[in-house]
Each structure stands twice: as structure tokens, then as C-alpha cells.
Amino acid sequence: MSDLSSTTNLQDHFEITTLISGFFRVMDERRFDEGWADAFFTDDLRTTTPLGVAEGDDTARHVEEAIGRFAATQHISSDVVVRAEPGARTAHVRWNAHMTHVHLDSTLQARGEGAHPLFTVGGVYEGEVRRTDKGWRISRMSVRAVWTTGEPPVLPEDTAARVAESTGARVAG
Template sequence: MTTQTDHTEIALLVSRFFRALDERKFAPGWADGYVTDDVRMVAPVGVYEGPAAVRGTEEAIGRFARTQHMSSDLLTDIDEASGTAHASWNALMVHVHHEDPDPLFTVGGRYDTELRRTDEGWRISRMSVEAVWTTGRPPVLPSA
């Protein structure tokens, strides 16, 4: 069961997280307001856990000159007894390459997350993104 307040708090968390990515103000501790210390992030660019997830996110965003992340159709399912939630949403992610004559790489995707209620509010404990479609040239990833 989802309460309207929980749904709204999770929706604001998602919106603020996407805005933080696009504003690129990655001061130490910036992600504390969005994710748990043991967060696990799964994306097409790799799987990261804990502090490496934050660094991986910063590196992924840094591959581009600018980004714009938009979310829609947020669905939430709250388990009040355990203080956990599941949320999923659609996303449109536009990436602008550094100095490229064809600068746009666009992704239509789907996010799937698990969240935990903390003393500071809801935090993402697991996040995965699936690219449903893409247009443009994807980033060049470092070799393993």
C-alpha cells in the first residue's frame, strides 16, 4: 500500500536526484541526500556499490558537456512495516557530447529502485536503469 505522502516524498527524491545530476554540483557528500551508504547501482556502463556507485555516477555524467534527465509515470509500492519501498519510472535522458558535430545521445529508459526510510527520509538503496531505446552516438567507455 502506498500513502500519498510517501509517494510524494519519493517523487521529490527522484526529481531532486535527476536535478542534482544535471546541475553537476558534486561536492563531497552530495549524494547523501539521495542514496544509502550501501547503495547498488546497475546501469549499462557498469555495476557499482557503496561509495563506488557515487563515483561511477559522477564519472558517467562527466563524459558529457551537459545532460538533462526527465522522469515520468512514477509508480510506488510502500511496505510500511519494513520501512521499504519499490519505485519505478520512465525516463528520457539527453546527453550532449563534448565538442562533437552531432552532439546528442538520447536514451529512453526505465528505472527500477528499492528505497529505505531513514531518519532523514527516503533513500535509494538499489537502482537499476534499462535503456529501452537510444539515438545518437553513445559515449566511448574506458576498456576494462
């Protein structure tokens, strides 16, 4: 476990926590300008989510596509734990997340009267961050749902099949 009593470690913890909060903020505000991912990810990033694995340049598209399945989202991170040796160029990071997703009108219409407008997830993110010449960047990240309420989004048939194959779960397509 990292000793957070030194200024360097506290500064690193602050910068990594700010990186995570900034990533969530970009998703929720949908600020996907060209090159947005460069502020958060390394070029060789690998992510694992319930929707599958994305690597490198595909990650930005993967994030944008996932967020675009909803009318709005709110991601809240907490309990960020950073483990690194003093002066290290990489660190292991873990945090909790509460993720609220507001369904698109088209999703609610497809589900019919009484469809619940929210899909909420309590999850755990784990990964690795790397110190670069531009600051800390996420190099590996996975998210695991601990609990959910509501129904996930309606997915395109090929995506639903891929998710079902990789997770063994039935997903609405």
C-alpha cells in the first residue's frame, strides 16, 4: 500500500483522482472533441467493460458509442485508492462508481408503457495509470458492475450477441 504521507505521493494521488473525475465529467457533458481521449488515456490503453474490450484508438469510439445510447448520464467516483511506490511511473488505481443513465425516448418507446427511464449501476473500476510527459494517463481500465437497477439500453443485435457471448448474460437487442 502506498504511503500517502509524502508530498509527492499526495500530489500524485490528487492528480490521479482529478484525472478520473475529469474523465467522468467529459462523459457526462459529452465533450467529445477531436482528440479528447489524449487528455485521459495512453496510446496503448486497454479497457474491459460489460460491452467488451477496446484497445488504443478504438477506446474513444467505444466510450462515445456507449454514452450515446443514453439521453443523459451521471457518473460519480469515490474512494479512489492509489497504490504506487514513491517516484513510480505507474500506479494501480481502484475506485467505486455510481452511474446513472437516462434512457433515450426511443428506448422507452420500444419497451412500451411503464418502462423505467433509468438504468443505474454501482460498480468498481480498476486499472493502471502511467506517468507521461503530459501527466498521469490511464493505461488499463476495467469496470465491473456490483449491482444494477432498471434495464440496460437496447443494444444493436450484433453488440447484444457479442456481450452475451463474452459475459454469458442475456442482453436486450
